[in-house]
Amino acid sequence: MRRCLILLSVILLGGALVGCEENWNRGECRVSFSFGSLTRSGLAEMPDTNDFILSISDKASGEELFRDLYKNRPSEITLAEGEYTFAVYSCEFDAPAFDTPLFGDIQSMYIDNSGAHIIFMCEQLNSGLKLIFGEDFKGQFPSSEMVLRQGEESLVYPYSEERIAFFNSGKVDILLATGEKSRVLLSRNLEPNEILTISFSVDLTDVTGVDFGIAIDTGRVWVSEKYVYGKERDGSVKSRALKVSDLPNMTGSEGVWVQGYIVGGDLTSSSATYAAPFTSRTNLMISESQSVGSREGCASVELKSGGVRDSLNLVDHPQWLGKMVYLKGNIVESYFGLVGIKNVSEYTFN
Numbered sequence: 149m150r151r152c153l154i155l156l157s158v159i160l161l162g163g164a165l166v167g168c169e170e171n172w173n174r175g176e177c178r179v180s181f182s183f184g185s186l187t188r189s190g191l192a193e194m195p196d197t198n199d200f201i202l203s204i205s206d207k208a209s210g211e212e213l214f215r216d217l218y219k220n221r222p223s224e225i226t227l228a229e230g231e232y233t234f235a236v237y238s239c240e241f242d243a244p245a246f247d248t249p250l251f252g253d254i255q256s257m258y259i260d261n262s263g264a265h266i267i268f269m270c271e272q273l274n275s276g277l278k279l280i281f282g283e284d285f286k287g288q289f290p291s292s293e294m295v296l297r298q299g300e301e302s303l304v305y306p307y308s309e310e311r312i313a314f315f316n317s318g319k320v321d322i323l324l325a326t327g328e329k330s331r332v333l334l335s336r337n338l339e340p341n342e343i344l345t346i347s348f349s350v351d352l353t354d355v356t357g358v359d360f361g362i363a364i365d366t367g368r369v370w371v372s373e374k375y376v377y378g379k380e381r382d383g384s385v386k387s388r389a390l391k392v393s394d395l396p397n398m399t400g401s402e403g404v405w406v407q408g409y410i411v412g413g414d415l416t417s418s419s420a421t422y423a424a425p426f427t428s429r430t431n432l433m434i435s436e437s438q439s440v441g442s443r444e445g446c447a448s449v450e451l452k453s454g455g456v457r458d459s460l461n462l463v464d465h466p467q468w469l470g471k472m473v474y475l476k477g478n479i480v481e482s483y484f485g486l487v488g489i490k491n492v493s494e495y496t497f498n
Contacts, residue, residue: 195238195251207231207256231258236268244296244303246311250274275338276312277320279305282349295330297321297400312343321400322346331404333382335397342369351376386474386496392436392447395489399481406489407474407498408434408447413462415448415484424469429461431484438470448486449475456492472498 198219205212208231214221218236238251253268279294286307294305296313298320303313317340323330338344383390383404390398390406398404412433414421420433420443435446451457462468476494483490 199238200252201237201240203233203235203237205233205235207233227259229260231256234266234268236270237273238270241274241314241316243301244298244313244315246303246309246313248274248314249276249312250314272341273317274314275317275320275340276314276343277336277338278312278343278345279309279322280345280347281307282347284350285348288350289324289326292324292326295323295325297323317342319397331384332398332401337397339369342371344371344373347372347374349374349376389474390479392434392445392487395447395479395487398479399487400479402478402491403476403493404479405474405476406434406447406479407472408436409438410460410462410468410471410473411435411437411440411446412469415486417485419443420446424462424466426462426466429457429463432460432462433486434473434475434489443486446486448483448488449477449492450483450488450490452491456495460492460495474498 198217200218202214202216202218202221203212204214204225204227213227213232214225233254233256235254236252239248241248241250250273251270252273253270255266255268257266277296293307296303296305296315298315298318305313315338317338319335319337321332321335324333336344336346381388381390381394383394383398383401383406386405388405390404392406392408395406410432412420412422413426413431414428415431415433421427422441430451432449432451433443433446434449437445440446451461459465460468460473474496475489475492477489477492480488480490482488
């Protein structure tokens with residue numbers, strides 16, 4: 149990869165700033181641009197800088213004043229005095245896609261009579277994810293496929309795929325899909341400039357643990373990890389029940405087992421009751437600690453009308469307070485302001 153320094157030279161004349169024909173007649177400060185480059189061995193190939201997208205926006209209003217390929221820029225533009233956002237991108241990136249690394253940089257600067265010189269350091273802004281499937285994994289799930297999900301967007305990742313899938317930095321869910329059914333195997337938070345490779349294999353024993361390794365070069369951060377199906381807590385069976393601390397990264401999972409101590413009830417959006425008597429049969433709260441005095445680190449549990457509510461509610465069963473319980477349900481991002489478990493279909497006490 150070529151590491152690219154993008155130089156933006158700002159030349160101020162007379163006091164005010166900018167202009168390019170009708171869109172740029174906003175002042176008398178002329179702005180010119182230039183690229184410089186720094187090559188390092190072992191780094192990914194940088195796109196031609198002439199094909200980068202150059203964008204300049206008024207920071208206060210967010211109005212984009214200029215957007216075009218760098219090679220199509222005017223030889224000179226002028227701006228009025230003020231604060232601007234200057235950005236360069238190697239491509240448009242709006243949704244997860246294969247083989248689409250996004251290089252660039254974004255900087256803000258106040259332009260005044262003193263002049264300015266901006267240096268853009270182009271790095272990979274998005275994140276990459278590559279999956280490798282062992283023959284044992286493909287044999288265990290021959291009719292399934294992986295789906296990578298970020299927010300409302302998703303990308304199918306077939307067993308035969310060899311390309312890197314790119315995402316905006318942040319949480320990505322990795323789902324195992326079979327027909328119309330799918331469940332989250334794991335979730336990872338990807339950092340900008342990171343390429344994460346996960347190798348999938350199978351071990352259906354109850355041994356817990358995950359093999360993990362890291363490899364880093366001088367450009368992008370390459371991270372390698374082994375995911376052994378049946379060894380990581382994934383909620384697929386009671387013996388691999390998720391803990392409360394796992395739940396924020398497992399939202400959207402359905403029909404998974406969760407374990408925790410019952411520590412309270414009578415939930416509202418900002419409060420809970422931690423000792424009997426209780427007044428609500430519709431919810432309770434669990435934690436990894438047996439006794440708590442605040443909602444921090446807890447998860448909320450919906451008790452729908454029926455046998456689960458009749459058996460678990462703290463109004464009729466205050467003796468459950470402090471007991472370890474295993475619940476099978478769906479993980480939601482928020483229920484009474486906490487990560488939650490809804491549609492509980494099964495439960496058991498330790």
